[in-house]
Amino acid sequence: MSWLRALKETARSGFTVERTRLEPLVALRGALGLALVVETALALFGPVIAASSAFGAFQAAIATFQRSWRPRPVLALVSGVSLSISTFIGYLAAPYQVVFLTVLVLWTFVAGLCWAAGPTGGIIASSNVAIMLVTITLPTSVRDAAAHAGMIIVGGVVQAALIVLFPVRRWGAQRDALADAFAAEADYARRLRHDPIAPFDPQALMAARDAAAVSPREARHRPAELHGARSVAERLRPVLASLADPAMGVPEEGPQRARARELLGAAASVLDAAARAVRHGDPVRLSGTELAAMEAPETGGLTTGPPRRAADRLIALLHDIVEIAEGAGTRHGTEETDPATPHRRRPGLIKLVPVVIGRMRAEFHRGSAILRHAIRVTAVATVGYFIGEALPLGHGYWAPMAAVMVMRPDFSQTYARSVARFGGTIVGVGLATGVVEVAHPGAELSAALAVCCAWLMYLLMRTGYAVGQVCISAYVVFLLGMAGTDWSQTVPERIVLTLVGGVLAMVSYAVFPAWETPRLRNRLAGWLTAVGRYAATVIDQYAAPANRSNDDVRAALLASREARVEWTETLKKAQFEPVRHRGISRSAATDAQHALAQLGRAAMLLEAHLPDRAATPVRGAAELADALRGSTEKGAKAVRERRVPEWGPVAESVAYWDFLEAPYDEEPAPGEPVPDPVVRRGAALLLDALVELSFALDDRGAVPSSRRAGSVEDSDEEEPEAR
Known part of the structure; x- marks a missing residue:
């Protein structure tokens, strides 16, 4: 510019x-x-x-x-x-x-x-x-x-x-933050009815998380409707995406898709009502149609597999949200209601001084x-x-x-x-x-x-x-x-x-400028690393369900969101800067952002169907998690060095299940590993998103072979040339 x-x-x-x-x-x-x-x-x-x-x-x-x-x-x-x-x-x-x-x-x-x-x-x-x-x-x-x-x-x-x-x-800012999170998810559910892979900006959820941090004194006076609601809203988002996505088992047309749309519409209405109730402290008001849509999901053919699990979880979470918005608490343990961690702690002014100095x-x-x-x-x-x-x-x-x-x-x-x-x-x-x-x-x-x-x-x-x-x-x-x-x-x-x-x-x-444009590749690489770790952490849960740790998944998810916000803010600031892009054009940045958003979405779909602790470990999941973790770290280095990242280990790990040629419902041959269908489909989405990222960063329009990747030491950021 x-x-x-x-x-x-x-x-x-x-x-x-x-x-x-x-x-x-x-x-x-x-x-x-x-x-x-x-x-x-x-x-x-x-x-x-x-x-x-x-x-x-x-x-x-x-x-x-x-x-x-x-x-x-x-x-x-x-x-x-x-x-x-x-x-x-x-x-x-x-x-x-x-x-x-x-x-x-x-x-x-x-x-x-x-x-x-x-x-x-x-x-x-x-x-x-x-x-x-x-x-x-x-x-x-x-x-x-x-x-x-x-x-x-x-x-x-x-x-x-x-x-x-x-x-x-009182608590107006916190009420608004939580209500905005509910409203954002209501809009998301409404868009999913027509676009099963619609994007979602987690900024509202991040603001609600920041607002949930309080001092011990504030925690004693916080309204009941602000307890536990954010945690339920966090769990709701992947369930909404899983129910809508055709890759998780709901056909694009037919009675199952109609039932899924009905549930998504009911979810949007419930979330809007909860947002109004939380914002103004009023009771939740639902119509008979919305209440009827929140009944058991057998009608319409959602009877087995991932669609049934997603529908069951969605209905349970919607009932929780209604109870919380009315100040009745929640049936499930949350971060805010867990006695071990009664609330997210916000340091006082005295304790904040060394933090600010640091x-x-x-x-x-x-x-x-x-x-x-x-x-x-x-x-x-x-x-x-x-x-x-x-x-x-x-x-x-x-x-x-x-x-x-x-x-x-x-x-x-x-x-x-x-x-x-x-x-x-x-x-x-x-x-x-x-x-x-x-x-x-x-x-x-x-x-x-x-x-x-x-x-x-x-x-x-x-x-x-x-x-x-x-x-x-x-x-x-x-x-x-x-x-x-x-x-x-x-x-x-x-x-x-x-x-x-x-x-x-x-x-x-x-x-004496401080241009944001030269930081774009570093921010993109940081986001790639963070979302890759999030996806790998989720898949690790399938590899060892007995060792499941929701805290690990939660920490990886928050890190990926922080990295995404850093990228988004840097891109927003850079768009009006009068400097040359020096390495990543605006169109490439837009395409790369879409690819990484799809990578995070695929990991979120897998998170929506995490197995119980007693479930059988998924063969090949551990290898896929390791491949994702290592490849995204190497890919981040390639992004910083202005090379096109490659995903050979991930492709090999996914090909181990031979899902590229065989249909999902085909019976496996004797001795062939039997992956979970959710992991199998999610892995395909992960690989597609990574390949899309490589295409976005390749200005020639084709992904180079692995022989083109060399080992180059990290280079310092170059100051862009002002026009």
Whole structure:
């Protein structure tokens, strides 16, 4: 992609306005906390300290809107305390330029590394740098600085207290995550009725798993409908796929297919009803038709073999989901209800500190995008500070502040937010200026207008970054007007310096980039290795049913999902980068993604029919598992080295059952190994997916012979050539 097209696409992304569910009561609560703090400070200490306290209450409320599973009061307190510390230390260092620059560099570098802990930590840390640049201009003495810092903490405490005293949708985020998982599986079941091999994105299930991690105190107060439901939903997905897939025994047409479609339709309706019940805390409402469809599966010919097992398991799991959604628990042991592991533990803030430090230390290597971001944002903040001081404008801190707030570790977000911030600033400042020209508000009215802008920001912030910037820009104009700053001076300063900060952010990424494009092959190789281990672990269960371990299968499945998410995120970030692909084209990446998704799906189908511990071991399964494990690891190395992977050992192991020539229902010859029909068919799907991957990565359209594979040492990633 050329630079011109990349700029066009990122600008369009920055100005995109999304339709999303609004939360007016939550926004009103945040605005109320801001109003209480500002009005109290205005009455007791005057407009200057009131402006400082407003920053604390405003940012503390913004922290509670971030995508995090931690309690919202904790996020507000952490934001308020950290902002207070940054303000006080910044003021102490401000009289000494060398000392202040040293503190600014250190604060900004650490804030950049905080992105290793996740977006919420990165956003809160970036806000600390911004407030250090802003509030040091307000106090006039150490005592005043302490008062400003104290009022900022008060702002965070007030926001946290309001969340505790006036809760809106307790466990709302966790309810939404679980409901989204149910809704995603309902959509999956509905699509399987018409497309038996429809794809499924596990992102909703992964989000529900993250939301299920709680502290011991939270576990004691968690609603009953959030206990065990995720585990049942996890087991439901492979059963749905197995029932729909023709390879597992249900013909593509006929009475059995009609019954399978009926069950899939009932599953979709039950899952939708469960999603609504969990999201709103209401009872599950099912029609008589849906209840009748959940009866025994004998009707329609689903009487024997894998289809009957899948239908039985599906009906049992659907009944479990209905019981859980109504708060009645589950009949089967789950991760959440097992006494040995009552819940997934989420570490507290104290225990989280060494974890975050460990993640930050792990980023100190040459290829780290987070380290590059930390270096880049530090350099931009420093250069922006000098430019702001050199320009004949007041409020020079706006340039570095704008740059720090828009910069992200990846290209597309940095450029999209830079353009959106400048456009939103022009609109917001223009609207606020018009209001000031007409109304000429005093301190009280300016404070009220600022609170109204903050409420709009909280309400609309998830619709798009540009919309949020319109509200923030107007908020700042009214807030500075409350503190006595002439709006006619702040308007041109803010526009010009915001433009300077955005340009600095964009230029810094072009000069010192961290492109995602060269990581595509590594991410693809990692996904191949992970999904290969998942498939091998599942087949191992058929080789030794007496040693079955659901924990091993579960761990391998989660690892494959994590690898898939890493690939998907890297591919998404790379699609707008103005660099050459250097090794894997967009079409090859799409085809390879489809192939690995089919490989994971084949393993999932096998997981849906895992044998009991008393079952007879499947001959040849152990050899197939070893071949899969070894071949996918070698294939991953070939992917990294830009070679076409080969699957000779897997093909030989599958050919051992001679399923390529003989039909599945043919009687085996005397002495011939008798594989389980599910494993036999699943093995065919696994091999087909691996061959499809090789075709996707072969730019000549044919898979080379095994003689073409050589032993080449791993090569370092090459930095792509910018267009």
